Amino acid sequence: DIQMTQSPSSLSASVGDRVTITCRASQSISSYLNWYQQKPGKAPKLLIYAASSLQSGVPSRFSGSGSGTDFTLTISSLQPEDFATYYCQQSYSTPSITFGQGTRLEIK
Amino acid sequence: EVQLVESGGGLVQPGGSLRLSCAASGFTFSSYEMNWVRQAPGKGLEWVSYISSSGSTIYYADSVKGRFTISRDNAKNSLYLQMNSLRAEDTAVYYCARESADYWGQGTLVTVSS
Numbered sequence: 001d002i003q004m005t006q007s008p009s010s011l012s013a014s015v016g017d018r019v020t021i022t023c024r025a026s027q028s029i030s031s032y033l034n035w036y037q038q039k040p041g042k043a044p045k046l047l048i049y050a051a052s053s054l055q056s057g058v059p060s061r062f063s064g065s066g067s068g069t070d071f072t073l074t075i076s077s078l079q080p081e082d083f084a085t086y087y088c089q090q091s092y093s094t095p096s097i098t099f100g101q102g103t104r105l106e107i108k
Numbered sequence: 109e110v111q112l113v114e115s116g117g118g119l120v121q122p123g124g125s126l127r128l129s130c131a132a133s134g135f136t137f138s139s140y141e142m143n144w145v146r147q148a149p150g151k152g153l154e155w156v157s158y159i160s161s162s163g164s165t166i167y168y169a170d171s172v173k174g175r176f177t178i179s180r181d182n183a184k185n186s187l188y189l190q191m192n193s194l195r196a197e198d199t200a201v202y203y204c205a206r207e208s209a210d211y212w213g214q215g216t217l218v219t220v221s222s
Contacts, residue, residue, distance in 0.1 A: 009201065043203055043212035044153065055210070076113045087153055091208060096142065100176030104153050 003025055006086075012108040017078045019029035021103045022075075023071045023088035027055050032092035035064055035073045039084045048073065083107050110134040110211045112204050117216030124194050124220070130204030130213055138182035141207045144189050146200035147201040147215075156202070157189065172198075194220045
C-alpha cells in the first residue's frame, strides 16, 4: 500500500498568514494527489485535484504543487473560515485510495 | 446539484449486521464509480470499498474483506453497504463518495457496542 505522510500534524496560525502543509508519498504517485478540507461534523470537501488544479468554487487563495512523492498545499492569506483539518489523498493506486493522517489548522 | 444522502447507521452489538444506503441525485449515477469511506471518532479517513459504474468490479480494504458487501441499484440511483460480523473497530462515520471523491455525502454514524 502507498503510505501518505503529512506534516505538520497540527499548526497554529493567524488570520492573514501564509500557510504551507506538506504531504509525502511512500512511492511516486505522479500527480495523482488531492487535497481536502474538513470541518467538525462535516464531510471532507475537495479543494485541489491532480496536485495543482483548483476545484470549482474554491477560493484562489488555495493552491497546490508538487509531483512524484512531495506535494504542498498553500493558503496564501488565511481567512477565519479556513481553520479546519486538511487531508491529502493519493489516487494513483485507485481504487485503493489512501489518505494522509491530517493536519489540524488552529487559530493562534 | 449533486447530492449524496447516507442512511441506515445506528447502534449495533458486536457480531451484528447493518445495511447502509446512499441515495444519489443531481448526476447520472449509472455513469459513475462509487466508494465508501469511513472515519472513526477523532481519527482520519479510511477507504472501505469501491464499485464500478456497472457493479461488475468491486474492491475492499483488507480490514473489511469477507465481512462487508458493496452493491448498487442504478435504477434506484442507490449505493449500499451490507456490513456483517461487526466489530468495535468498525465504529465510524461512513461516507459514500463519488468516483474521484469529488462529492461526499454527509455521513451516517455506525456504533458497534454492547
